[in-house]
Amino acid sequence: MKRGGTIPRTASPHTARLINDRLAFDLLLERGPLTRTQLRTLTGLSGPTVADLVQRLESAGLVAPVGEAGAERRGPNARLYGVVADRAHVAGVEVRPDQVRAVVTDLTGQPVGTAVVAQDARVTPDRLVCRALDGALADAGRPADSPAMVVVGTPGLVDPVTGDVAFVVSLPTWHGNLLPGLRERFGTRVLLENEVNLVGLAEHRLGVARGRDTFALLSLGDGIGVAVVLGGRLHRGASGGAGEVSYVPADGGTYQRVAGGAAVVETARRHGLAGSVDDLAGLVGGAVARAGEDHDTAAEAFLDDLADRISTGAAAVCAVLDPGYVVLAGAVGRAGGPALADRVARRLADRLPLPTEVAASDVSGNPVVRGAVLVALDHLHRETFGLTGTR
Template sequence: MPASPSTARAINDRLALRLLQQEGPLTAGRLKQLTGLSRPSVADLVERLTVAGLIDVVGESGEQRRGPNARVYGIVADRAHLAALDVRTEGVSVIVSDLLGEVLAEASVPIGDGADTGPAVERAVALVERTAKGAGVDRLHTVGVGAPGLIDPATGELRDSTGLPEWHRRLVAELQDRLPARVRVENETNLAALAEQREGAARGRDTFVLLWLGAGIGAAVVLDGVLRRGASGGTGEIGFLPVPGTRGLPSATGCDGGFHSLAGAAAIGELAARHGVVAAVEPHEPHAATLVGAAVGRAGDDSAARFLDELADRIALGSASVIAVLDPGCVVLGGETGRAGGEVLAARVRERLARLSPLPTEVRAGVLGGGAVLRGALLMARDEAQNEVFAPRER
């Protein structure tokens, strides 16, 4: 059954908006080429979108042509404003952007381990409000939040998790109460996978696993283009994966004795000390990542090479278990440590996985590092806002 004229117009409008988002400003002629619509149809949709305040003239084409230059149309980026938060155990970072994801302002605030819940939440919310105000934004449309811990697949809420501060959960609720905005929360590793898939090492892959190498160990699983969360939201909690080489077994309340004990930040620090790998403390950079980066910088030295070899052994051990179950074809070494290791560490892991598993698997170094969480939160917020603002409407 063919679509009604009003529905067809709405679908065409949505198509044009998506093209303007992906390609940037376009002339009506270029929209005609990309959409396959007739010239009158394109003229009608340009008028509709302009009247609706969704697009506007942003310039003229520089093409050599008879008559006046063609007008170039672009999305009205300030139609909606977004915020993204990266919530860590030690503090919060925030960016504020327009509807197209152009960053207008960014800031961060430390929050100590011993901070009381109320003051910690107030400090984080005040950071968002202050950053938005500094960017000249009076109202946020959507806020994306990346946080450690499990997301309840039924409610979309951050679940209470052992070892994480209470202010994390309270922060999301407070943002919803204080801001006239949609607030959406997602696990930090899942957001890192989204960012690496859209803009980083996993481009071109609709099936892959991102292995997060940070203070802890986690994984994000994307199969056939769909992020998999599991029945309880716990897909990717591979810090609890029992592996050889630890001094015990993980438990329901702690991942000591699991994969975390081999490849978490503390384990990397101990491994570096055993091999004599040292590095100066870098501000705003996890020391485990700094140690790995230092070893990569002098990978020709015996001590650094042995450190990287043993670290690759450990990473490959946990990765092989994931590969045996999921066969993702690609593993991205994400987080600050994965980025610091770069191709030097990725190549070592790749070579070991080829010996451990019969399943062919690419190993790629993440390119966005710890910033992938904040970038992923912004992409999530942008998708949410654009789905509403660009939604087809009957006319």
């Protein structure tokens, strides 16, 4: 060792094996069944190393032969290996002001069971979630104690220290000891996360923000929230309140009063368009269609006005964080699509000297549930391969 230098560190053989196993497993999840030869090509690992890791994964019940590649090829190198999907199951839960939705998926993230229960102020939050989970597990034909991980997406603040719900405006009864109640049944196999943060994680992995280390996702619906990803990591804030932009002062009120669901409906009414907070997607999507297909001037004026309102809070986010990329999500952002995103981008360019792209979310299905399932599977995979992580 050179004087004043440091001793170079390399992974121990055990850690190296775990990393290689996880690398191969992730490739099988992403690409489907692969041969050993294909795994060698994709990982850059040697033939003996790949043979060993495939044997370990097969012995652990994580992968299994599913056929052969090529009609005339035979032998170990032609054998296709795939993930054993029912080796374990996880659950993603979305909490809404009117209902709780639970989805159970297999190891590949494929849904196998779903259930929805109505909100009921007379029932404690942990029991409502358990009812939804019981329904989804029954739908999947799985035992009640079978989820290897449960992730619950909830409105409001999730305390980064305790992991429990701290405050939910839209659900006054929802912060009643939710996490401890769920852990009485599931132990440490349950996590709570802010719903918008889960949408941001889904967008990062599956949507228009793929490949971007820094971006802000603006969820626009009845309520408003922001998910912030900085340097590839979700930023939650000291109290779990990062992204609570509905409280930001705007035009003599708050951003919520300027661009929340009630403001969207009222803005539409002033332009002669009818709609309700319960169907913001229909209201905005209908305006986009009328503006694009029929060149309806009232619909175009509404979208212009809506973009003005949205850009008020978006400019504040961009001025502080300079994310360079903003995703419009939620019922309004998704329904508005590129037509609304382009309008917001132009207004941000007028307001700020910071180059900022704006795009509409394109994660299919339920973004909150999909984000919850991604988090659940990540935790399960880290535990499986001994690569522990933090919340």
